[in-house]
Amino acid sequence: MSRRELHLGMFLFAYGHHRAAWRLPNAPVLGPYDIKAMHRDAQALERAKFDFLFMGDTYYSNPMSTASTVARLEPFTWISNVAAVTEKIGLVATISTTFHHPFHVARFAATLDYLSAGRAGLNVVTSIDPWAMRNFGHDDPIDASERWDRANEFIEVVRRLWDSIEDGALIRDRQGGTFADWNRIHTFNHRGRHFKVQGPLNCARPPQGYPVQVQAGTSEFAHEFTAKYTDVFFAGVSDLIEARAYYAQLKARLARHGRARADLKVLPAVAPYVAESRKEAKAIYDHLNRLLGDVDLTSLSQLLEIDLKEHKIDGPLPLHLVKQHVKDKRMAGPLLRRARAEGLTVRELAFAHQASVFGHFLVFGSAREVADTLQEWFENEAADGYNICPPYLPDALDAFLGDVVPELQRRGIFRANYTGATFREHLGLSRPDNQFRHAPPRPQADADSLQQAAAG
Secondary structure, X not given: OOOOOOEEEEEEOOOOOOOOHHHOOOOOOOHHHOHHHHHHHHHHHHHOOOOEEEEOOOOOOOOOOOOOOOOOOOXXXXXXXXXXXXXXXXXXXEEEOOOOOHHHHHHHHHHHHHHOOOOEEEEEEOOOOHHHHHHOOOOOOOOHHHHHHHHHHHHHHHHXXXXXXXXXXXXXXXXXXXXXXXXXXXXXXXXXXXXXXXOOOOOOOOOOOOOEEEEOOOOHHHHHHHHHHOOEEEEOOOOHHHHHHHHHHHHHOOHHHOOOHHHOEEEEEEEXXXXXXHHHHHHHHHHHHHHOOOOOOHHHHHHHOOOHHHOOOOOEOOHHHOOOOOOOHHHHHHHHHHHHHHOOEHHHHHHHHHHOOOOOEXXXXXHHHHHHXXXXXXXXXXXXXXXXXXXXXXXXXXHHHHHHHHHHHHOOOOOOOOXXXXXXXXXXXXXXXXXXXXXXXXXXXXXXXXXXXXHO
């Protein structure tokens, strides 16, 4: 039995995941609009044998947006561009089931899978932010159960569309004059609560069958959706205790949907600060925090359910005032454990919260120390790998690729070379069966009418 190896992807923010990263002298001045710099990052990740590059997205911009998100490029177009300058690395674009239509997404993703020779992935999200809602004509948020009901139907329809032209259906018989076998091209006339889609998709089945599906939601709805459909889950966890529990509950859900534990890869998001020593790495973090200027305590106060503005910002966190059962235990728990263990001040905890607001955990130290932490989580069933979130670019990424990746490879827990060609193969996942493969042949009259419709 071969040794288990971890999986690595990168969550691309144009300047980095720390909110002050854009202020560093080496930061890419044009951010996402420096296309050559983005190409260099993608190619560097491929040389390091990463599983994938992931581009997140939002559908709004407001004064709270970070430098990396206030004005960004559309992910499908951008990822298609990157496909042309890479050969192996998986490429993940974000789509919202709240705002898109299944036919469009099925066609975009299938096309990307062909353009990239089987390297496409979809980060599937539902959208709730009021700024985004108003950009699509919604005055009020959509109820969570309604959003996730739509998301489930959305994915079912997308998969039917991907399956609607079976492998080998385009026979291209020049001698006989037959281009397509219409018995293997399927309409399915979906009529659901949210969508009406006839099919078939006017694009052949993707090279991967289904492009890799990614998810990162935190609700019960999101976790059930993950158990049914998702291949890669981005976990927002901040310490080993929480990560092990989170990993276990996600894996436990798979069996009731007929899936094996290995069918879902759980990848915590991690922001690595790598230097010659932990002290130097922490100094980089402290410098970035100072560049933030004034500390906004609003978000942390809401999370901990106390008004921190009433307390000295450089005094100890008033732990005695924090309720035993805060509403958001998943986010608050790790912060509180860290505050107790390290004796953090209000200011220090606010910085920690801001630096991990997307749910990633922070790790500081030399390449060996960072690798120790990643290996510990991996071997203690807290992770199948990591979604790397460089806190600043390009230096944090260069340090991780140049120092930490070789250390992981020396330990035998990360690949030295790609052994497959597609994103699914990188993850050790098989190509899904086509749900229409054993469908009864279509009556000839139906096939003739489809050919006539296609010709006319």
